[in-house]
Amino acid sequence: MKVEVWSDIVCPWCYIGKRRLEKALARYEHAGEVEVVWRSFQLDPAQPRGENIPTSEMLARKYGVTAPEVRAMNDRVSTLAAEEGLTYHLDRAVTANTFDAHRLVHFAATLDLAGALEERLMRATLVDGVAVDDLDTLVRLAAEVGLPADGAREVLDGDAHAGDVQEDLRQARALGISGVPFYAVDRTYGISGAQPVETLLDTLRGASSPVAS
Template sequence: MRVEIWSDIACPWCYVGKARFDKALAAFPHRDRVEVVHRSFELDPDRAKGDTQPVLTMLTRKYGMSQAQAEAGEDNLGALAAAEGLAYRTRGRDHGNTFDLHRLLHFAAEKGRRDELLALLYRANFAEERSLFTEGDERLVELAAEAGLDADRAREVLADPGAYAEEVRADEREAARLGATGVPFFVLDRAYGVSGAQSAEVFAQALAQAWGERSVPEPAGGQDAAVCGPDACAPPTHG
């Protein structure tokens, strides 16, 4: 059985949702026969490379939140992340364009190291003091090398804007075709869709149902996920 997960490194619900899904998968009796494929989705595709700003500033300007609302949302996410055993910095994080991260993830997938790089990118973005967006390509090369990839080849990929660009766009077109308006978005065996960072119990039920019944219906949770709302993130609707 194949499970495809559309996500963005900038999405805190993707970070939490992955941990919850991983917990459900670890307890799934047929886990050794489940292939997990991570696919690309950009929450802020129109943001220019190098256009970086604090997360709290982005939330207030891009999504129309008040400072208090933005801070409360981050505090809530921090608590939810902690409940899943994840480190989460609620203040001082940056937000930027993630296209190069997705290109690098496709390169990593080709080399069989995508899961390792994905985990490192999430950790770097949500848990570490160093910014994932302000130190340039060498920061990404450093993480790629830590994931077991060749540093020089990773540097070449990042230096070529066209490298793995079509792979990223193909993932995004497929997400749109399947009706995904936000992330995380899980598709199980192209038969069931689960939208948002649902509980481990919900993911366990979805795995069991998809396995037992082995077309994508309406995703669980509906199509009206709010912008970084109760359990998912959606792209901004205004500038």
């Protein structure tokens, strides 16, 4: 079984969704037969590289809300994150173009480290308040999960895996994915949003049952 997960590194709901998927897999009887594939998605592809502003400021502009309203929004998602064992510090989060980070995840996939890098990048953004469009930072984070620093640097200094990211984005459009996280199970079942663990588990079980075929 293949579970493809479209997500963006700066998306608070995607980190929650990652944890819930992990919990569902921990309870799934055939988890050893599941391949999880991380697909790229950009919530804001127009975000200029290196022009990082506080995410709270961006949200206020985007939705036309006040600073207290943004804090309330962040508090709600942080409370849900805490239920999954995640300690968000969204007051520290900054905007970042995630294209290069996604390229690096594709490089990590060639070494079976995509999940580990996805985890580290999400934590860097949502917990540590790091800008994940800084190339030196990306190399450091890659090395922390076991990627060769020189290999990561080579990827980032060129355009390696740019086509892979673009293909993920193209497939997302073709599948009608407009928000993340989005899970595709064997391209037969689709789950949109950071759904509860039980929903994910039921879908995994349903996809593997004889009735499903």
